[in-house]
Amino acid sequence: MARCYCHWRNVLFCVCAPCICLALMFLFVGVMMCTTLNNTTKAGILDPIDFVASGTYTNGSFAPLPKTFWDFNLHKNAYWNRLQLAIDRQLNPILRPNKIKRGSENSIFDDSLLSQSFSEVNDLDGMRKHFDKMPDQMKKFVGNMNRRDYPVLLQPNAVCGAGAKDEKQPPLLLLAIKTTEVNFKNRQAIRRTWGQAGWMAGQRRNNNITEDGGYVRRVFLLGKENPQELGVDLSALMEMESKHYGDILQWDFSDTFFNLTLKDVLFWNWFSQFCSQTLFVFKGDDDVFINTPRMISYLQDQLRKPQADEAMIDFMVGDVIRAASPNRVNRSKYFIPDSFYKGTYPTYAGGGGVVYSGLLTKRLNNVSKRVHLFPIDDVFVGMCMVRLNANPIHHHAFLTFDFPTKDGEKLCAYHTILLVHKRSPTQMFQLWADLKKTETQCWDTPLRVIKEKKHNTVTVS
Numbered sequence: 001m002a003r004c005y006c007h008w009r010n011v012l013f014c015v016c017a018p019c020i021c022l023a024l025m026f027l028f029v030g031v032m033m034c035t036t037l038n039n040t041t042k043a044g045i046l047d048p049i050d051f052v053a054s055g056t057y058t059n060g061s062f063a064p065l066p067k068t069f070w071d072f073n074l075h076k077n078a079y080w081n082r083l084q085l086a087i088d089r090q091l092n093p094i095l096r097p098n099k100i101k102r103g104s105e106n107s108i109f110d111d112s113l114l115s116q117s118f119s120e121v122n123d124l125d126g127m128r129k130h131f132d133k134m135p136d137q138m139k140k141f142v143g144n145m146n147r148r149d150y151p152v153l154l155q156p157n158a159v160c161g162a163g164a165k166d167e168k169q170p171p172l173l174l175l176a177i178k179t180t181e182v183n184f185k186n187r188q189a190i191r192r193t194w195g196q197a198g199w200m201a202g203q204r205r206n207n208n209i210t211e212d213g214g215y216v217r218r219v220f221l222l223g224k225e226n227p228q229e230l231g232v233d234l235s236a237l238m239e240m241e242s243k244h245y246g247d248i249l250q251w252d253f254s255d256t257f258f259n260l261t262l263k264d265v266l267f268w269n270w271f272s273q274f275c276s277q278t279l280f281v282f283k284g285d286d287d288v289f290i291n292t293p294r295m296i297s298y299l300q301d302q303l304r305k306p307q308a309d310e311a312m313i314d315f316m317v318g319d320v321i322r323a324a325s326p327n328r329v330n331r332s333k334y335f336i337p338d339s340f341y342k343g344t345y346p347t348y349a350g351g352g353g354v355v356y357s358g359l360l361t362k363r364l365n366n367v368s369k370r371v372h373l374f375p376i377d378d379v380f381v382g383m384c385m386v387r388l389n390a391n392p393i394h395h396h397a398f399l400t401f402d403f404p405t406k407d408g409e410k411l412c413a414y415h416t417i418l419l420v421h422k423r424s425p426t427q428m429f430q431l432w433a434d435l436k437k438t439e440t441q442c443w444d445t446p447l448r449v450i451k452e453k454k455h456n457t458v459t460v461s
């Protein structure tokens with residue numbers, strides 16, 4: 001009996017000693033990595049794949065390391081990258097394995113990481129001085145980029161935008177349209193054409209029988225115009241408009257180009273509160289034209305696909321732009337100095353008009369609390385998408401740069417598109433009337449598809 005016990009002890013010792021040694025070694029390597037690699041993670045990417053160090057492929061060969069892997073000073077002088085690095089490091093699966101295992105999406109989402117990173121990047125004040133000599137909008141942006149809690153001035157009365165009273169099913173589509181106080185004409189044209197709220201039939205198919213349809217809701221997203229600059233205070237008019245149409249969502253920040261990103265984050269937050277049942281969101285400009293019946297049929301088709309539930313987790317479709325570089329021309333409206341941002345932009349869908357699922361909207365709302373505001377709104381959405389490991393889908397029927405050829409003059413042209421930029425209020429009325437007029441002739445024209453030479457663009461229908 002005693003000998004047996006002894007024997008067991010030996011076996012246990014033989015098995016465990018190497019294990020303990022190995023564990024200690026891993027711990028040591030882990031600690032070393034934590035202390036030395038702190039600054040080497042690529043900012044802007046949270047896909048765990050990107051953090052696998054000198055990884056091997058499943059076939060046993062070594063994966064090459066990116067040239068910049070050991071570069072400590074990759075983003076040292078770019079303000080946004082520095083701030084974001086402080087957050088992304090917190091969520092790095094190698095450095096913080098427990099956080100990732102618990103599921104970063106289920107952990108608490110508040111903006112504590114954002115404010116923490118502002119104090120963590122300690123020579124910020126030195127960096128901010130760079131921007132004193134910059135164009136005005138850059139200066140203003142940097143001065144306010146730690147603030148996003150602007151109060152609501154006007155909003156629909158505790159409902160998800162203007163819509164029908166007794167909807168028999170959850171809204172299919174919420175149209176969220178970026179506009180400004182002065183663009184009343186655009187809002188009016190949208191309300192009376194492609195942006196009508198309530199039940200909307202889909203594209204007629206198969207001999208007049210309207211198969212699809214869905215409830216559409218509408219909300220306009222606004223900041224505030226400066227009454228001194230404008231020479232007139234429009235707030236009383238805005239209040240009347242809001243009372244009358246119930247589709248105004250306005251916040252108390254100046255409605256400038258570099259503040260557009262605030263409309264995304266504040267809208268996502270509002271949506272998560274009031275629209276949680278809504279299946280899809282359109283977000284875009286007030287000078288686009290949408291073929292809403294086609295859009296409805298297109299979205300219904302997405303819901304009918306196998307595994308639609310799963311697809312909705314990441315669903316975003318639009319005019320997808322890849323590997324764009326920041327504009328470095330200081331006179332441009334889009335100018336971003338390299339003291340603010342280094343690197344290419346992530347893949348993003350052009351902000352003229354994009355559609356995404358309600359579920360993705362709620363996920364974007366959460367993840368946006370871990371991404372620093374970026375002055376170009378659609379790029380910011382792309383940055384959030386990267387951190388959700390989600391990819392927007394490109395569709396040729398989103399013409400955010402108008403018809404590329406004379407295709408636009410054909411009879412059924414507007415039946416082949418989901419969206420086109422840019423159209424005046426007068427054109428919107430005309431196009432909407434034409435769409436109705438040509439309905440019977442054009443009902444079976446398919447949506448635009450471009451035959452690609454290379455396979456680098458995904459086409460869906």
Ligand SMILES: *[C@@H]1O[C@H](CO)[C@@H](O)[C@H](O)[C@H]1NC(C)=O
Nearest residue numbers: 056057058059060061062063
């Ligand atoms: C292993 O896989 C990688 C990536 O798929 C490939 O580039 C590499 O050539 C493969 N190596 C061998 C020996 O097959």
Ligand SMILES: *[C@@H]1O[C@H](CO)[C@@H](O)[C@H](O)[C@H]1NC(C)=O
Nearest residue numbers: 105106107108109362363366
């Ligand atoms: C967003 O985060 C909250 C916790 O802060 C969580 O309860 C909720 O499920 C998250 N929503 C989504 C869609 O991930």
Ligand SMILES: *[C@@H]1O[C@H](CO)[C@@H](O)[C@H](O)[C@H]1NC(C)=O
Nearest residue numbers: 204207208209436439440441
């Ligand atoms: C089909 O619809 C058009 C217009 O909506 C109508 O004029 C026509 O009579 C309809 N045809 C049939 C067979 O119902």
Ligand SMILES: *[C@@H]1O[C@H](CO)[C@@H](O)[C@H](O)[C@H]1NC(C)=O
Nearest residue numbers: 140141144253254256258259
């Ligand atoms: C954004 O709005 C805030 C609040 O009105 C303002 O202080 C700031 O200057 C604006 N930012 C830009 C870039 O215009």
Ligand SMILES: *[C@@H]1O[C@H](CO)[C@@H](O)[C@H](O)[C@H]1NC(C)=O
Nearest residue numbers: 133134135136328329330331
């Ligand atoms: C813009 O760039 C030009 C030449 O590159 C330079 O002379 C000018 O000072 C710059 N302006 C600002 C506001 O930075």
